[in-house]
Amino acid sequence: MKCLEFFPVVVTALPEDEDHAPLLVDPAAARIVRAWDIAEGDTILASFPDHHHGDAVRTQLTAYRNLGRLPRSDYFNDQYQAHPKPYDRTCQCGSCDNLADCTEAVVNLGDDNPWDVCDPWPATDLALIVPA
Secondary structure (H helix, E strand, O other): OOOOOOOOOEOOOOOOOOOOOOOOOOHHHOEEEEHHHOOOOOEEEEEOOOOOOOHHHHHHHHHHHHHOOOOEOEEEEEEEEOOOEOOOOOOOOOHHHHOOOOOOOEEEOOOOOOOOOOOEEEOOOEEEEEOO
């Protein structure tokens, strides 16, 4: 039996401007998941940068009425597929170094993305994906 989790965030309309590539997947299939639930081949569409991760989530959930507005999806310029691999805090790619001091679990969604560097996320952060 899987327990449902509700997230205090807003998924905004897909951006339709010159900075964003057209979607190659059906957005009706999109789901909000935690980074630790992203699997091989899932297409990553957006993050929720104003939604804090880790222990801060519990505090935010009890106080989100005071935020003024719910965190909104921030679409990446290009959607990309996840190819998870182990996170290495000692990796010198620059992206991994940004989270080297993170006190919670970190997942690496791979380095086969538009930036050609590792893609580490705090494991409890939220992402908008289309499952593979």
